[in-house]
Amino acid sequence: MYEKFLNNTRLRRFTVLGLVIFVLFLVRDFMTPMLLTFIFTLISVKIVKFIQRYIKAPTFLLATILYLIELCLLYLLIAKYSTILIDQVVSTYNSIVHFYQHKDFDSDIVTDFISNYFKNHNWQDKVESGAGIILEQLQNVGRLAISFIMSFILSFFFMIEKEKTVLFSRNFLSSEYAWFFQDLYYFAKVFVETFGVVVEVQLLIAIVNTVITTIGLGLIGFTQLPTLAIMIFFLSLIPVAGVIFSCIPLTLIAYSTGGLQTVIYVLVLIIVVHCVEAYILNPKFMSSRTKLPIFYTFVILLFSEKFLGVWGLIVGIPIFNFFLEILGVKIATKKTKTKKTEQPS
Known part of the structure; x- marks a missing residue:
């Protein structure tokens, strides 16, 4: 019975696949650090291999230099950008205080309005609900930051001992x-083959988003564009949602720079970039690199985002191609079609 099971490759692989899906379901709370570690490692491996085409250097040395450069860029981004953001928040607060203290401003009207609003509404529940939402979002940001740091460290450990780790894993x-x-x-x-293509596509989309957004911000009148470009690039690596995440800091800077009119310009720019990424760049680039029709790509992205959230925009296409491979579905391209027509009957 056991030997028959081992000899039945299809049944054996589907059994292993079912076990893998079950284990992933059990550890679904750790999906974010797992995917981040995988993405960081995959990008680092591709960069190191690209450099080794031209420079014959050990992986350990190149990986160490690469991660040091990434740490320096993150430090410059956080140190410089956080200062800019804090200054903009303070400036916005001072502008609001100055507005309310202005001699032309009738504070009694606002005071009466706030007093009547609190009398007619259950403000305590609203405050508690709002505070709960803010606290939950802060916790989510904290979890994401911890996952990011742990994934970065794990990918670094893998890269500095890549050969040793691969040799050890082959013993299994x-x-x-x-x-x-072997089935695993x-x-x-x-x-990994499909996921690598998706990561490359997301990097390309991030570059296009950064260029479009930076040019738009320059036309609006923003300064310190290099710092903002670095922030936009890192946020654009998060599919679709990254554009939305950049909305808050950019609108704060816009309000301090040119007031409400500039905020409207920035919001319009973000909406345009979001639509271009979600409905043009993502389906088009994915379909061209994965050899899938745009219709299939668009439908897969819609369903995967619905059921898997933001991560579905990254893992949706690899999962679909993964099952195509398992089911033995071969994607026919134009080249294969022309070869078949050229063959004599």
Whole structure:
């Protein structure tokens, strides 16, 4: 019975796949650090391999230099941008205080309005609800920051011992239960190949978003564009939602720079960039790199975002291609079609 199970490749692989899905469901709370670690490692491996085409240097040295450069960029971004953001918040607060203290401003009207509003509404529940929402969002930001740091460290440890880690992992392929790890390796290889294409597409989209947004901010009248461009690029690596995340700091800076009119310009710019990314760049780039029709790509992105959230925009296409490979569905391209027509009957 056991030997028959091992010899039935299709049944065996579907059993292993079911077990993998079950384990991933159990550890779904750790999905964010797992995906971040995978993305950081994949990007680092591709960058190091690209450099090694021209410079024959050990992976350990190149990985160390790469991560040091990334840390320096993050430090400059946080140190410089946080100062700018704090200054803009203070400036906005001072502007509001100055507005209310202005001699032409009738404070009694506002006081009466606030007093009547609190009398007619259950303000205590609203304050508690608002405070709860703010606290929950702060906790989510904190969890994301911790996941980001841990994933960055884990990917660094993998890169500095890449050869040693790969050699050690290969021992599982020749163990007593080699069939299980060979099937895992097969699934991982299929998923990584497609996922690598998706990460490359997201990097390309991030670059396009950064260029468009930076040019738009320059036309609006923003200063210190290099710092803002770095922030926009990092946020654009988060599919679709990254454009929305940049809305708050950019609107604060816009209000301090040119008032409400500039805020409206920035919001229009963000909406345009968001629509271009979600409905043009993402489906088009994904379909061109994954050889899927734009219709299929668009539908997959819609459903994966609905059921998997923001991460679905990244893992949706790899999961779909993953199941195509398992089911034996071959994607016919124009080249393969022309080759078939050229063959004599």
